[in-house]
Amino acid sequence: MDRPSDLFDREREWQDLVDFATSPGRGIRLGLVRGRRSQGKSFLLRRLAKATGGFYYQAVEEDRAQALDGIGRALGEHLDIPGGRLAFASWDDAIRALADLGSKSPALIVLDEFPYLLQHSPELPSVLQRIIDTSRDTKGTVRLIVCGSALSTMATLLTGTQALRGRATLDLIIEAFDYRTAALYWGISDYETAFTVHAILGGTPGYRDLLPFPPPKRPRDIARWLEAGPLNPSSALFREDDYLLTEERVLTDRALYHSVVTEIANGRRTQSEIAAGLGRDQRAVQFPIKALEDTGFVTRTDDALRDRRPTYALTDPIIRFHHLITRPALARFEDRDTAAAWTDANTAFRTHILGPHFEHLAREFTQRYASPTTLGGRPAAIATTVLNDAASRTQHEIDIVATGRNPNGSTTVLAIGEAKYTTAKRTLADLHRLEHIRTLLTPKHPTAATARLLLFAGHGFEQRLTNEADQRTDIEIIGLERLYTGT
Numbered sequence: 001m002d003r004p005s006d007l008f009d010r011e012r013e014w015q016d017l018v019d020f021a022t023s024p025g026r027g028i029r030l031g032l033v034r035g036r037r038s039q040g041k042s043f044l045l046r047r048l049a050k051a052t053g054g055f056y057y058q059a060v061e062e063d064r065a066q067a068l069d070g071i072g073r074a075l076g077e078h079l080d081i082p083g084g085r086l087a088f089a090s091w092d093d094a095i096r097a098l099a100d101l102g103s104k105s106p107a108l109i110v111l112d113e114f115p116y117l118l119q120h121s122p123e124l125p126s127v128l129q130r131i132i133d134t135s136r137d138t139k140g141t142v143r144l145i146v147c148g149s150a151l152s153t154m155a156t157l158l159t160g161t162q163a164l165r166g167r168a169t170l171d172l173i174i175e176a177f178d179y180r181t182a183a184l185y186w187g188i189s190d191y192e193t194a195f196t197v198h199a200i201l202g203g204t205p206g207y208r209d210l211l212p213f214p215p216p217k218r219p220r221d222i223a224r225w226l227e228a229g230p231l232n233p234s235s236a237l238f239r240e241d242d243y244l245l246t247e248e249r250v251l252t253d254r255a256l257y258h259s260v261v262t263e264i265a266n267g268r269r270t271q272s273e274i275a276a277g278l279g280r281d282q283r284a285v286q287f288p289i290k291a292l293e294d295t296g297f298v299t300r301t302d303d304a305l306r307d308r309r310p311t312y313a314l315t316d317p318i319i320r321f322h323h324l325i326t327r328p329a330l331a332r333f334e335d336r337d338t339a340a341a342w343t344d345a346n347t348a349f350r351t352h353i354l355g356p357h358f359e360h361l362a363r364e365f366t367q368r369y370a371s372p373t374t375l376g377g378r379p380a381a382i383a384t385t386v387l388n389d390a391a392s393r394t395q396h397e398i399d400i401v402a403t404g405r406n407p408n409g410s411t412t413v414l415a416i417g418e419a420k421y422t423t424a425k426r427t428l429a430d431l432h433r434l435e436h437i438r439t440l441l442t443p444k445h446p447t448a449a450t451a452r453l454l455l456f457a458g459h460g461f462e463q464r465l466t467n468e469a470d471q472r473t474d475i476e477i478i479g480l481e482r483l484y485t486g487t
Contacts, residue, residue, distance in 0.1 A: 001022070001051050001052070004051070007044075008185060010044060013044060013172060017044060017045070017048050017145075020143060020169070020170045022106075027136045027138065028131065028140075028144055029132075030164065030169065031144070031145045031168060031169060031170030031171070032145070032157065032168050033045065033146075033147040033170075033172045034147065034171075034172075034173055034174070035149065035151075035173055036151070036176070036204070036296060037243075037244070037247065038206025038210075039205065040205050041174045045110045045112060045147055046110075049110050052108045054108030054109060054110060056110045057110065057112065058112040059112065059117050061116050061119070062116075063120055064121055067116075067117055068089075068090075068091070068094060069085075071088070072085050072086040073086075075097060091124055092127050092131075095124075095128060098142075099140065102142035103139070103140040104140075106143070107140075107141070109142060109143070109145070110145045111146045112147045113148060115150040115154065125163040125164050128144075128163070128164060129164055129167060132144075133167075151248070151294075151295050151296040152250050153250075158171065176202050177203030177204075177205060179195070179203065179364065179484075181203065182202070182203040185205055186208060189217075190217060190219070191480035191481055192458075192480060193217065195354075195358070195483075196222055197216065198317065199321075199353050199357035199358075200318065200321050200353075201237075201317060201321075202318060204316075204318070210235070210236045211237070212228060223339070226342065227338045227342070230318070230321070231333055231338050231342060232338070238326070238333075239322075240318050240319075241316075241318065241319045241326075241327075244316065244318075244319060245261075245297070250291060250294075250295065251291060253288075257288055257292060258327075260274060260278070260292060263277040264313065265319075265324050265352065266324070269313065270309075271286065271310075297314065297319065298315060299313050301384065303383060303385050304384060304398075305403075305413075305441075306385060306386075309385075320353060324349070324353060325345045329344070329345065355421050355422075358419050359421075362399060362417065362456040362478070365478065365483050366382050366402055369486075371487040374487060375414045375415045376414050376415060376452045379402040379415075380405045381402075382401070384397065385398050385401050387437060387440055387441060396433075398437060399419045399456075400415070400416065400417035401413065401416055402415040402416075411445075413441065413447045414447075414451060415454050416437060416448070416451050417455065417456060417476075418434055419456035419457075420456070420458070421458035421459075422458065422459065424459065425459060425465075426457040426460075426462065426477070427461075427462045427464070430455055430465070431465055431475065452474055454476050455475070455477045456478045456479075457477070461477050461479070
């Protein structure tokens, strides 16, 4: 099967889909494809259907009768039926007609935006279950893919006592591009600019087509690019945070969920901190946090070295951007007072967006790209931790803790690191602080005594620090260029 010429860095996902679509065996096999909107799911599935001669149908928000009529028209056109329409009285009739496509030769069927169909036809999973189970006694071969962007709805299709539990042989999640791929996709060669754009939009490929102008090439171009794009009230991305949250219908109390998101965006990372920011009891925020986690808007990370100390972060950079920049000054941006409003928001942008995002990419670099030579071994997990310093009556937050596993199952500390995106260069004082933290860790975690020290900087290193790193094997300094190109 020919690879689509416009496929960009989705080779693994494409191959998984091809393998599923062409897998041998009788009956109907079910596959799920899910992921946030604009990640390229439909892009891949349309090309898969075209390459295999399969049937592709994209549902829309409409009532049951309209949906049955729509799929009847689409199937009639696919089969070149005179009049171009099949009439279906029920989903049982429609699914059986789709299953018949594989009676003579293997057939691929794609039902895109499947959650829209479930809104008016909740019986669909049971219909699919019955027809999948009875197809084992037939000679036909059908590969059925259901796809959707409502992550909570798609995830529950295969859980617990749901009708389709145990019946899917493919569960493919289409994720955003990582920061290196995103820079290539946007065509940005300047590392500072690529980092800033990623801190705003993340790696969602579909956003590129929603902006009227090419991406910025230099840092000084970013303000103008923002004014024409994400900060422009006429832009499709201006209210993207609302669109994304509205898509998940289980998030019914919009004000509450927006409030929780705002607290996390402002740097409150634990349940107790989020509750305090909202002025609520800690138990009152457990449900909304879990709901945001289940719908993919919030990521939970367990503490690297302490049990039951999870922290929370927002998954989508654009949601954080709008909650910190656009929403607090919504009237000013809507009145096109963009330049002044953006200038006033610059401190929040650097402190609550660029700083935390740089820490996030430092952890991603450590997990994805750092070599065993850099880390002193292969990491099993990358996380953060908080360390108590009894002597100075303070706490130290460690941005990166790379841990490995010994053959006996015990945890070993491979590396610890700090990431700072400030205009100042990192100095020997930063190194000495990290050395002090390593000393504090060692009594409880003896393997930390030989842990590598990782110093990440957004704007370079003082010469004395560079000289020290050159002379020692336990220090690694990582700037933007190494973050984007090195190991």
